[in-house]
Amino acid sequence: MTGPRILFLGGTGVLSSACARELADTDAELTVLTRGRDSRRPVPENVRTLHADVRDDRAVRAALGDETFDVVVNFIGYHPDDITADVARFNGRTGQYVFISTASVYARPAPRLPVDEGAARRAGDFDYPRLKLECEETLERAYRREGFPAAIVRPAHVYDExxxxxxxxxxxxxxxxxxxxxxxxxxxxxxxxLMHARDFARALTGVLGDDRITGSSLHITSxxxxxxxxxxxxxxxxxxxxxxxxxxxxxxxxxxxxxxxxxxxxxxxxxxVYDNSRLKALLPRFGPExxxxxxxxxxxxxxxxxxxxxxxxxxxxxxxxxxxxx
CATH class of the missing domain: 3.90.25 (UDP-galactose 4-epimerase; domain 1)
Incomplete structure (x- = not known):
């Protein structure tokens, strides 16, 4: 019996490359879609790699054909148009769509600490969290109106070596x-x-495909x-x-x-300071190492x-x- 079919949009960044390595030696059938440029973080040899610019809809559809996936993870969505395009591409073709957002979408200064997933969001004038928040809102509308199987994951500051x-x-x-x-x-x-990318990868791969995160948001922070x-x-x-x-x-x-x-x-x-209670409830054995x-x-x-x-x-x-x- 084969494992879940998972698609990564992006696969050579800090987060996505660590997650690809984490899944590479499991029974998951991982496909990584990248632009195909040289990277300091190459995709593992036993991971299937496709090449297309995710902002070129025709190229993406040509690369993926009519394939379906159990989980699609978007590591590189930075504009609400990216999310609108993905909803059109993957509606009816995936059991779960995970958007990697950012904990920077929360209001600063925080009204209360620690910050949980239900805390107020407000991105101000800083473009990166502002656009990520607009992505979240676009995805939430797709979930509410169309039943698109969306989940939002919010890392904080992730690094690797x-x-x-x-x-x-x-x-x-x-x-x-x-x-x-x-x-x-x-x-x-x-x-x-600060969270090391390997710890983030252990947590993210542990919740992929879990129906309990569909339709909601989740912190993965240290x-x-x-x-x-x-x-x-x-x-x-x-x-x-x-x-x-x-x-x-x-x-x-x-x-x-x-x-x-x-x-x-x-x-x-x-x-x-972030409240990781929900992550710990989903993965009782997980802890950053x-x-x-x-x-x-x-x-x-x-x-x-x-x-x-x-x-x-x-x-x-x-x-x-x-x-x-x-």
Missing amino acids: QVLPLLAGWTVIDRWRRSRPAVVHGDGTSLWN DEVLSWDTIHRTLARAAGVEPLLVHRSSEDIGREIDWMGPVLTEDFRHSL IPFRRGAAEILGWYDADPARCRTDEALDAAFERLAGV
Whole structure:
């Protein structure tokens, strides 16, 4: 007896590649639909791969033919038009459609903590969560009006060994190794959630096809609560350096680095702690296995293994110098 037929829209990103690896050695019949570009995260050899741009409806329909799936997971939907197209493509062709959204759709500051799946959603002016929220609303209408078998999964901040979970990326590590300070927004005490992609993958693959999530939303986030100062210090320890920190307001940073402004003022500066009770009820044996101190060591190991990966941004470095006042 064969396992479930699962389709991933996307398969080479941080989340989707980890989930593909998690399913690769199971009895699931996994198909990954990607654009076919080279990636640092290749699809496992025993996973079927199809190539098409998901925003080219004709190409997608040609690639999939009349196939049906038990579960379709969309990792790369960022605009409500993407969801409208998928509803038209997959209505009647899948038993469950899972949209990977973001926990950034919740109102900031949160009216109450911890945030559960029923908390108020409001995305403000930051385009990424605003469009993800519009995607959710489009999908919810399809479920209510057409019975489209939709489920919404909300991760928070997911990383793997190739992702430094800081907006300035490797530039921060490079500055520390030159004995220069990194700039942290606020006073560094706001609380944040980081989850390793392998832990996310274990949870997501555990609920795929579960009828209890259809028609609803689900958090997949870590129980490890970290301040931004702790995140920086943990990375500094993994890099073998002193964590030199200078604190500046989100607004001040945004004036120096304009693209950081909306991310910091509307998202990162607010404390977020998530209620994972529903996930634990669905998967009683699940628990994240990779604390950030271990994840940070993996990140530094991956970067330090190849100097070509250690790219700094000169404009960011100069902006940090100005903000640090040195």
